[in-house]
Each structure stands twice: as structure tokens, then as C-alpha cells.
Amino acid sequence: xxxxxxxxxxxxxxxxxxxxxxERAGVSRGACQHHFPTRGDLVAAAVEYVGHQQxxxxxxxxxxxxVDGRRTESILNMLAGIYTxxxxxxxxQLWVAASADAELRAQLLPLEAKVGREVHRLTVTLxxxxxxxxxxxxxxxxxxxxxxxxxxxxxxxxxxxRRKKILHRxxxxxxxxxxxxxxxx
Amino acid sequence: xxxxxxxxxxxxxxxxxxxxxxERAGVSRGACQHHFPTRGDLVAAAVEYVGHQQxxxxxxxxxxxxVDGRRTESILNMLAGIYTxxxxxxxxQLWVAASADAELRAQLLPLEAKVGREVHRLTVTLxxxxxxxxxxxxxxxxxxxxxxxxxxxxxxxxxxxRRKKILHRxxxxxxxxxxxxxxxx
Numbered sequence: 226x227x228x229x230x231x232x233x234x235x236x237x238x239x240x241x242x243x244x245x246x247x248e249r250a251g252v253s254r255g256a257c258q259h260h261f262p263t264r265g266d267l268v269a270a271a272v273e274y275v276g277h278q279q280x281x282x283x284x285x286x287x288x289x290x291x292v293d294g295r296r297t298e299s300i301l302n303m304l305a306g307i308y309t310x311x312x313x314x315x316x317x318q319l320w321v322a323a324s325a326d327a328e329l330r331a332q333l334l335p336l337e338a339k340v341g342r343e344v345h346r347l348t349v350t351l352x353x354x355x356x357x358x359x360x361x362x363x364x365x366x367x368x369x370x371x372x373x374x375x376x377x378x379x380x381x382x383x384x385x386x387r388r389k390k391i392l393h394r395x396x397x398x399x400x401x402x403x404x405x406x407x408x409x410x
Numbered sequence: 411x412x413x414x415x416x417x418x419x420x421x422x423x424x425x426x427x428x429x430x431x432x433e434r435a436g437v438s439r440g441a442c443q444h445h446f447p448t449r450g451d452l453v454a455a456a457v458e459y460v461g462h463q464q465x466x467x468x469x470x471x472x473x474x475x476x477v478d479g480r481r482t483e484s485i486l487n488m489l490a491g492i493y494t495x496x497x498x499x500x501x502x503q504l505w506v507a508a509s510a511d512a513e514l515r516a517q518l519l520p521l522e523a524k525v526g527r528e529v530h531r532l533t534v535t536l537x538x539x540x541x542x543x544x545x546x547x548x549x550x551x552x553x554x555x556x557x558x559x560x561x562x563x564x565x566x567x568x569x570x571x572r573r574k575k576i577l578h579r580x581x582x583x584x585x586x587x588x589x590x591x592x593x594x595x
Contacts, residue, residue, distance in 0.1 A: 237510045239424035314509055317562075321506045324499055324565040325422045334566060363579035370576060371552060374559030377502075380509040381519060391555060394548035398587045405586075 229271035234314035238322035243267065265332040268319060272333075275312050276340040280347055283307060287351045298396035300351045301368065304344070305392060308376030309385075317380060344369060352403070360406055364399060371395060414456035419499035423507035428452065450517040453504060457518075460497050461525040465532055468492060472536050483581035485536045486553065489529070490577060493561030494570075502565060529554060537588070545591050553584060 228250035232241035243264050247257040261267035283303055290299050307313065320337075323330040348365055349356045356362040375391065378384045413435035417426035428449050432442040446452035468488055475484050492498065505522075508515040533550055534541045541547040560576065563569045 235510055237424075237507060238422075240510070314506075317502075317506050317509075320562065320565050321499075321502050322422060324502070325420055325425070330566055337566065359575075360579060363575055364583070366572070367556060367576045367580050367583075370559035370563060371556040372559070373562055374555035374557070377505065377558055377562055378555060380505050381515055381522065387551070390544075390548055391552045394545060395552050398549070398552075398583060401590075402583045402586070 226271040226274045229268050230275050230311055230315045233268060233271075233318045234311040238318050241268070241318075263332075265329050268315075269332050269336050272312070272316050272319060273336050273340065276316075277343065279307050279310075279312060280340075280343045284347055284350075287347075290351075295396075297352065297400050298393055300348070301372070301392045301396050301399075302389070304348065304369070305372050305375055305388060307344075308372050309379045309388075313376045314380060317377065341369075354403060358406070361403065364402055364406075368395070368399060411456040411459045414453050415460050415496055415500045418453060418456075418503045419496040423503050426453070426503075450514050453500075454517050454521050457497070457501050457504060458521050458525065461501075462528065464492050464495075464497060465525075465528045469532055469535075472532075475536075480581075482537065482585050483578055485533070486557070486577045486581050486584075487574070489533065489554070490557050490560055490573060492529075493557050494564045494573075498561045499565060502562065526554075539588060543591070546588065549584060549587055549591075553580065556580060 229241065229246045232246045232249055236245065241264075243257055244254050246264075246267065247254040250257070257267065261270060283306075287300060287303055290296055319329070319333055323333045345356075345365060348369060352365070354361050354365070356365055371391075375384065375388050379388065414426065414431045417431045417434055421430065426449075428442055429439050431449075431452065432439045435442070442452065446455060468491075472485060472488055475481055504514070504518055508518045530541075530550060533554060537550070539546050539550070541550055556576075560569065560573050564573065
């Protein structure tokens with residue numbers, strides 16, 4: 226799984242062939258193909274597995290965060306951490322490859338929806354909000370779309386200084402918006 | 411230029427060879443190569459040209475928007491329009507290809523910065539805000555990163571219904587944040 230993510234993020238979809246991934250993992254191409262008939266199956270499984278691991282790990286780390294004035298900002302920074310790692314570079318490679326490949330798209334869409342739901346649920350839990358309320362749900366979605374946009378901006382360069390300022394600003398704005406929402410209830 | 415964008419968005423970086431692009435444009439490969447020595451030169455020029463055209467066109471259309479209560483939302487929807495067209499799919503193909511290719515990255519970084527500045531300047535003008543103020547600048551940047559994130563989400567599917575709701579919510583939140591900013595001056 227790690228070998229597939231590494232190959233995808235470094236070599237792209239065109240470069241991350243089954244042979245290359247099997248070699249990196251130190252297994253035979255045949256053994257690899259026994260478990261995953263197509264390359265789409267393999268990389269989709271890899272993104273799902275590594276994505277799930279990272280969401281779990283982030284949940285554990287975030288649960289230890291103090292409940293203080295900077296909690297929202299810390300949560301956003303942790304989430305952005307997922308979207309600036311090789312996993313996101315690998316996922317972005319898959320997304321753009323899938324945008325030009327209907328078969329790959331059909332394999333990835335359910336998985337993307339699943340990982341998206343996991344991250345959304347985690348964010349709602351960490352922020353301690355109730356997303357049955359449409360405004361709150363939209364604010365959480367906007368936050369995650371913003372973080373994916375920041376991940377995209379980080380693909381070509383180290384964008385961390387700019388990202389830090391933007392997440393600081395958005396954390397304050399989001400807190401205000403969620404507060405005024407609660408005030409109206 | 412249009413042929414390069416079309417080939418990139420439909421076939422990806424691996425598929426959009428100089429031969430394919432020249433064929434789509436109805437010119438010889440030699441003529442193409444005379445103007446653009448490498449494929450990186452050609453696609454970078456194409457993204458810059460088409461990006462600039464779209465920013466100009468959007469500026470013209472947005473200048474005719476009424477100054478009413480939904481102006482911010484209309485501006486955000488227009489901007490999102492740029493990031494959900496073949497141009498964005500082509501740019502995303504280039505970004506992810508460049509994240510795994512140092513030479514292409516060196517060609518694209520100055521161009522990406524230039525197009526980014528144009529879009530930022532247009533957004534500031536349309537919103538009628540003063541981005542010499544750091545908080546305002548960060549809010550505008552966050553808005554554009556959100557819109558790029560929404561563009562990414564649209565690569566694999568038609569995400570327009572979800573996007574519309576998120577931009578509606580973001581427009582209201584952004585207006586509040588800019589207003590409270592002004593109130594403090």
C-alpha cells in the first residue's frame with residue numbers, strides 16, 4: 226500500500242505501473258496481481274487504506290488537543306497536514322487521471338465518497354458541532370474544500386507559510402460563523 | 411492554444427503529446443515545434459493565454475453585475491465557473507504532472523504565480539475591497555483556495571449542486587467577515 230502511494234506521488238499515474246509498485250514493495254508482479262487484478266484496484270485500495278489510517282491517527286492526536294482558544298486553528302492545521310502529504314499527491318494524481326479515464330473514475334468515485342465521509346465525520350466530531358443543521362454542514366464542507374484547495378497549491382511548492390496565515394484567518398471566521406449560528410438557535 | 415487545453419484536459423499530460431496537439435490544431439508537428447521547442451513551453455503558453463482570456467472575459471461580465479444583495483455570491487459563482495471548465499482540468503493535469511517533474515515545475519511556477527495574481531487582483535476589484543489590509547487579503551486568498559478546491563471536487567463528477575450551496579454559505583460568511591473588518595476601522 227505504501228509502495229503504491231509512494232510510486233503514484235513521485236511518478237504519477239503513467240509512471241506507477243504494477244511492475245514498479247511490486248518492485249518497490251519487494252514482491253513479485255504475479256503476487257501483486259493475484260490480490261489486485263488491475264492497477265486501478267491496487268491504487269484505489271492503497272488510497273483507501275492509507276487514507277483510513279491517517280484519519281484514525283489524526284482522530285487520536287486531535288482527541289488530545291486542549292480545549293482552548295486556538296483549538297479550531299489546531300484542528301484545521303492537523304487536517305491540512307493530511308492534504309499536504311504524499312497521500313494527497315497520490316490521490317491528486319488519481320483524480321486527474323480519472324478525469325480523463327471513465328473506467329478508473331468508476332473505481333474511484335465510491336472510494337472518494339467513502340474517504341470524504343470519514344474526513345467530514347471526523348471534522349464534525351473534532352469541532353464539536355451539529356451538522357444536521359444545513360448551515361453548519363455547509364461551513365464544514367467549505368472548510369474541507371478550502372483545505373483541499375490548499376493541498377493543490379502545495380503540490381508544486383512548499384506553501385506552508387501562506388497556508389498557515391489563511392488557516393488562522395479561516396479558523397477565526399469559522400468560529401464567528403458557528404457562534405452566530407448557535408446564537409440564533 | 412485551444413487544442414493544447416483540449417488535449418490536456420481530455421487525455422492528460424501523458425496523452426497530450428506534441429503530435430496529438432498539432433493534429434488537433436490542424437498544423438504540422440514541425441510548425442508547432444518551431445514556435446514551442448518543448449511540450450512544456452507549448453502547454454504553459456496555452457494555459458497562460460487561455461487563463462488570461464478568461465480573466466478578461468470574466469472581468470467584462472462581472473462589471474455588468476448589479477450592485478445588490480447577491481453580488482458577492484454572483485461573483486463567486488462566476489469565478490467558480492473558470493475553475494470548472496476544461497482550462498482548470500488542463501491546469502490540474504499540468505500541476506500534478508509538475509509535482510513529479512522538476513523541469514516542468516520550473517516552467518510552470520512563474521506562470522502559475524502570474525495567473526494567480528491576475529485572478530486575485532480581479533477578485534479584489536470585483537468585491538470592492540482593500541487588500542493592503544492583511545485580514546482582507548487572507549480572506550480573498552482563502553476564497554480563491556476554496557474555489558480551487560471546489561474545482562478539484564468537480565474533476566470526477568458534476569458537483570454543481572453541492573458547490574452552489576457551499577458558495578452561497580461562503581458568500582454570506584465572507585460578507586460578514588469583511589463587514590466586521592470595516593466596522594473596526
